Amino acid sequence: MYAVGIDLGGTYTKVAVISKRGKMAGRTHFETQKFNKFDSWVEKSVSVIKNLLKENSVAGKNFVGVGIGAPGHIDHKKGIIHTLVNIKGWDSVHLAKEFKKRMGKPVYVDNDANMMALGEYAYGAAKGARNAICITLGTGVGGGLILENKLYHGSFMAGGEIGHMPVNVEGPACACGGKACVESYVGNSYIVKRTVGYLKRHNKSILARWFKGKYHKITPLDIANAAKSGDALAKQIWDETGEYLGVCLAGVVNLLDPEIVVIGGGVAKAGGLIFKPVRKTLKERVMQIYSERLKIVPAKLGNDGGLMGCAWQVFEHGKA
Amino acid sequence: MYAVGIDLGGTYTKVAVISKRGKMAGRTHFETQKFNKFDSWVEKSVSVIKNLLKENSVAGKNFVGVGIGAPGHIDHKKGIIHTLVNIKGWDSVHLAKEFKKRMGKPVYVDNDANMMALGEYAYGAAKGARNAICITLGTGVGGGLILENKLYHGSFMAGGEIGHMPVNVEGPACACGGKACVESYVGNSYIVKRTVGYLKRHNKSILARWFKGKYHKITPLDIANAAKSGDALAKQIWDETGEYLGVCLAGVVNLLDPEIVVIGGGVAKAGGLIFKPVRKTLKERVMQIYSERLKIVPAKLGNDGGLMGCAWQVFEHGKA
Numbered sequence: 151m152y153a154v155g156i157d158l159g160g161t162y163t164k165v166a167v168i169s170k171r172g173k174m175a176g177r178t179h180f181e182t183q184k185f186n187k188f189d190s191w192v193e194k195s196v197s198v199i200k201n202l203l204k205e206n207s208v209a210g211k212n213f214v215g216v217g218i219g220a221p222g223h224i225d226h227k228k229g230i231i232h233t234l235v236n237i238k239g240w241d242s243v244h245l246a247k248e249f250k251k252r253m254g255k256p257v258y259v260d261n262d263a264n265m266m267a268l269g270e271y272a273y274g275a276a277k278g279a280r281n282a283i284c285i286t287l288g289t290g291v292g293g294g295l296i297l298e299n300k301l302y303h304g305s306f307m308a309g310g311e312i313g314h315m316p317v318n319v320e321g322p323a324c325a326c327g328g329k330a331c332v333e334s335y336v337g338n339s340y341i342v343k344r345t346v347g348y349l350k351r352h353n354k355s356i357l358a359r360w361f362k363g364k365y366h367k368i369t370p371l372d373i374a375n376a377a378k379s380g381d382a383l384a385k386q387i388w389d390e391t392g393e394y395l396g397v398c399l400a401g402v403v404n405l406l407d408p409e410i411v412v413i414g415g416g417v418a419k420a421g422g423l424i425f426k427p428v429r430k431t432l433k434e435r436v437m438q439i440y441s442e443r444l445k446i447v448p449a450k451l452g453n454d455g456g457l458m459g460c461a462w463q464v465f466e467h468g469k470a
Numbered sequence: 471m472y473a474v475g476i477d478l479g480g481t482y483t484k485v486a487v488i489s490k491r492g493k494m495a496g497r498t499h500f501e502t503q504k505f506n507k508f509d510s511w512v513e514k515s516v517s518v519i520k521n522l523l524k525e526n527s528v529a530g531k532n533f534v535g536v537g538i539g540a541p542g543h544i545d546h547k548k549g550i551i552h553t554l555v556n557i558k559g560w561d562s563v564h565l566a567k568e569f570k571k572r573m574g575k576p577v578y579v580d581n582d583a584n585m586m587a588l589g590e591y592a593y594g595a596a597k598g599a600r601n602a603i604c605i606t607l608g609t610g611v612g613g614g615l616i617l618e619n620k621l622y623h624g625s626f627m628a629g630g631e632i633g634h635m636p637v638n639v640e641g642p643a644c645a646c647g648g649k650a651c652v653e654s655y656v657g658n659s660y661i662v663k664r665t666v667g668y669l670k671r672h673n674k675s676i677l678a679r680w681f682k683g684k685y686h687k688i689t690p691l692d693i694a695n696a697a698k699s700g701d702a703l704a705k706q707i708w709d710e711t712g713e714y715l716g717v718c719l720a721g722v723v724n725l726l727d728p729e730i731v732v733i734g735g736g737v738a739k740a741g742g743l744i745f746k747p748v749r750k751t752l753k754e755r756v757m758q759i760y761s762e763r764l765k766i767v768p769a770k771l772g773n774d775g776g777l778m779g780c781a782w783q784v785f786e787h788g789k790a
Contacts, residue, residue: 223759280625298620302618304601304727304728305600305728306727306763308760309725309726310725311724314724316717317639319714327754327758328755397636398721400636400648404635404648405615405632407623407631409625435648437631
């Protein structure tokens with residue numbers, strides 16, 4: 151039994167054929183921007199899927215369906231994308247319907263952060279958990295909730311927006327229209343912005359030497375490398391970032407009482423630099439009853455969590 | 471069909487006989503402190519229940535069981551109270567077992583804020599909602615979550631602690647061991663403390679005239695009365711209180727995407743004084759997709775929400 155997972159990203163669209171046990175049989179990708187009109191993206195995706203299935207000798211009864219994860223507001227029941235975060239012009243497109251027409255198989259569409267959470271729950275770090283909080287740290291901060299062994303969608307299919315929980319009453323304006331959201335402290339560009347702000351005042355950091363004023367080139371990876379070289383400013387940046395994230399997660403944990411928090415995405419690759427202050431802050435701020443039992447772990451599936459979740463959702467839906 | 475609801479409070483224990491349709495057939499109460507040993511409280515409660523059932527001619531098959539709500543950490547599956555907030559010495563007592571032995575009927579025990587949420591969901595302001603957030607404002611700030619038409623308990627039966635979600639990175643120490651929890655801004659005594667702090671600096675407030683330095687006597691009700699008389703300081707206190715609560719709820723709404731937020735408890739009696747700034751803050755800070763559809767409403771059942779929830783839980787359990 152095989153399903154196809156599609157991860158529609160702003161840069162690449164990733165496509166994979168995945169077995170029910172979670173083995174990736176084959177994979178490929180194409181540049182999203184070259185096919186960024188809805189119709190051309192559908193045509194391209196369908197042809198890529200057909201080739202991939204052929205190459206991996208998956209056909210007919212062995213092929214269960216297609217799962218698609220996309221960054222935006224999605225009606226997973228009707229398979230409609232209402233809006234996408236990075237791609238303009240896909241307003242209320244009937245994605246599932248168009249794929250079904252061409253593939254003749256069930257098609258499932260959902261938010262990409264939800265699919266990542268589901269992937270980690272089905273095949274990764276949150277396997278076996280009844281209640282799990284999953285968060286992805288990147289340009290944006292996405293979240294997905296597994297509650298009572300199910301992906302939680304909320305009343306208007308927009309739940310899980312951990313990135314837009316405020317961590318302060320006053321604070322920076324957030325792209326969502328809110329203020330002091332955790333994303334506006336720990337999102338990629340905000341981490342860099344904060345670093346550059348500090349660098350302009352304290353230029354003893356190794357980052358000042360590395361970048362010689364060309365601070366717009368700094369990435370979170372550079373800040374992690376600087377911290378690993380013992381740079382005090384870079385370490386401080388990660389301590390602060392972990393604390394902001396920890397404050398947000400303390401609220402989520404006190405509210406939802408999960409057994410596990412899974413942290414993935416590019417920024418999570420800083421490893422202990424961010425996990426250590428996150429764990430410290432949680433220990434200080436969650437209610438005592440959780441602090442011993444709660445697990446805070448890195449995502450296990452890396453960038454493939456979304457693809458795996460897409461496939462799993464197809465297998466689950468096939469049952470229903 | 472009738473159930474008995476018991477609301478174990480620090481001051482009073484309330485007992486009521488409630489019909490399946492939510493009609494309160496009879497009620498009474500006794501002082502908890504006079505029976506604050508576990509055994510004597512159980513004996514007292516059982517005798518009060520028996521009298522109440524007799525007075526209301528409820529017996530045998532018409533009497534379905536007993537539901538008990540208590541402020542503390544409770545194992546609702548086993549009917550054990552692990553710890554109580556205001557009463558010492560009840561450590562891991564088998565409350566359900568003791569009642570069952572004496573009453574010969576099913577007994578259900580749960581946290582009081584959960585029971586209030588369930589009461590509002592079954593018979594009150596959140597009737598018909600699939601996902602509802604309920605919050606009670608008093609000395610403490612309690613919360614209960616209805617998710618996908620069910621009371622949500624979490625992994626360690628301690629979910630719903632809205633009061634202990636941080637609203638700031640830095641802020642006052644909270645009784646829970648955390649910092650800057652919403653309770654440490656909007657709990658009864660904290661509202662008063664903040665008011666007294668202001669009064670010591672700006673004594674033009676009508677409250678200064680009313681209390682003549684005896685500020686320890688001020689209650690939230692006094693502050694509400696002062697605000698209703700047009701007092702600027704008192705109005706400011708409520709604006710701030712509503713903003714703190716609104717910031718917390720903005721996070722909860724962005725995370726859980728409910729259709730309704732129900733606010734009850736003594737402090738909620740300030741009405742528009744607190745609801746107006748809460749609604750304003752939510753409008754400013756929740757993601758656009760919710761802001762039009764979300765309802766923020768006062769609790770409908772007042773102090774009886776917990777009792778009603780207890781009864782409903784018995785009727786529901788009877789089915790299972």
